[in-house]
Amino acid sequence: MTEGGIVGALARQIGAGQCALSAWVGINDPAVAEQLARDGYDTITLDMQHGAIDLAGAMHGIGAVALAGKPAIVRIPVGEFATASRVIDAGAAAVIAPMINSGADARRFADFMKYPPIGQRSWGPRAALTHSGVIGPAYLHSANAFTLAIAMVETSEALDALDEILGTPGIDGVFVGPSDLSIALHRGALVDPHGADVDAALTKVVQRAKAHGKFAAAFCFDGKRARELAGRGFSLCSVSTDALLLRAAARAELAAARTR
Ligand code: 3PY
Numbered sequence: 593m594t595e596g597g598i599v600g601a602l603a604r605q606i607g608a609g610q611c612a613l614s615a616w617v618g619i620n621d622p623a624v625a626e627q628l629a630r631d632g633y634d635t636i637t638l639d640m641q642h643g644a645i646d647l648a649g650a651m652h653g654i655g656a657v658a659l660a661g662k663p664a665i666v667r668i669p670v671g672e673f674a675t676a677s678r679v680i681d682a683g684a685a686a687v688i689a690p691m692i693n694s695g696a697d698a699r700r701f702a703d704f705m706k707y708p709p710i711g712q713r714s715w716g717p718r719a720a721l722t723h724s725g726v727i728g729p730a731y732l733h734s735a736n737a738f739t740l741a742i743a744m745v746e747t748s749e750a751l752d753a754l755d756e757i758l759g760t761p762g763i764d765g766v767f768v769g770p771s772d773l774s775i776a777l778h779r780g781a782l783v784d785p786h787g788a789d790v791d792a793a794l795t796k797v798v799q800r801a802k803a804h805g806k807f808a809a810a811f812c813f814d815g816k817r818a819r820e821l822a823g824r825g826f827s828l829c830s831v832s833t834d835a836l837l838l839r840a841a842a843r844a845e846l847a848a849a850r851t852r
């Protein structure tokens with residue numbers, strides 16, 4: 593069994609064949625991440641690419657999510673692989689790297705995520721030791737298994753290089769960004785995350801991931817889509833975002849209040 597306390601909980605859940613459901617958080621306040629973690633999500637993704645989460649916010653968010661007994665994921669900004677190492681040192685269970693378009697991109701990401709001999713992660717797992725409960729040399733020898741490197745597939749180049757990306761040692765799974773992928777597949781003409789082209793890509797991604805012994809994950813705007821993709825073999829799905837949840841709840845309650 594994959595060990596690693598709260599940090600390893602995500603790898604254990606995926607390894608057990610379940611689909612982990614993640615909130616997607618962009619508000620740079622750890623209380624938001626902690627609240628959603630306490631409200632039943634399996635994991636919380638802190639979004640440094642499009643959300644307002646900065647490095648300190650990610651580090652505090654990881655701690656706040658751990659207080660709720662849950663593992664945290666961080667999506668780093670495009671190409672900022674050094675940030676990947678810093679957030680796993682802070683105790684993140686996984687890092688999602690956007691716009692991984694080639695085997696070379698995947699190799700570079702894995703280098704920052706995994707200790708030798710798989711990669712070149714530098715030693716300094718500060719809070720990761722206490723969050724994982726694995727201390728010293730034992731952490732060196734087990735962290736690669738329970739700290740997940742997840743490459744985003746969201747361009748035509750990435751789809752073409754899918755087998756290369758999935759075949760890269762140290763890449764544990766791939767994550768489909770359906771909005772960017774739809775823009776790429778329609779050559780900039782529209783954003784259509786639920787269209788037929790993205791759907792066909794989702795089927796391909798889950799099939800190829802399984803063939804490589806890796807897992808597939810995807811961004812989902814709501815629970816219905818996450819349920820559908822879990823049924824199609826996806827191992828990690830987002831379920832809405834902090835901003836969407838706030839907007840939906842605010843609109844619903846105001847509509848109720850204003851109903852005559
Ligand atoms: C996309 O759909 O492109 C994403 O990156 C999801 O956040």
Ligand code: MG
Binds near residue numbers: 690746769771772
């Ligand atoms: Mg994207």
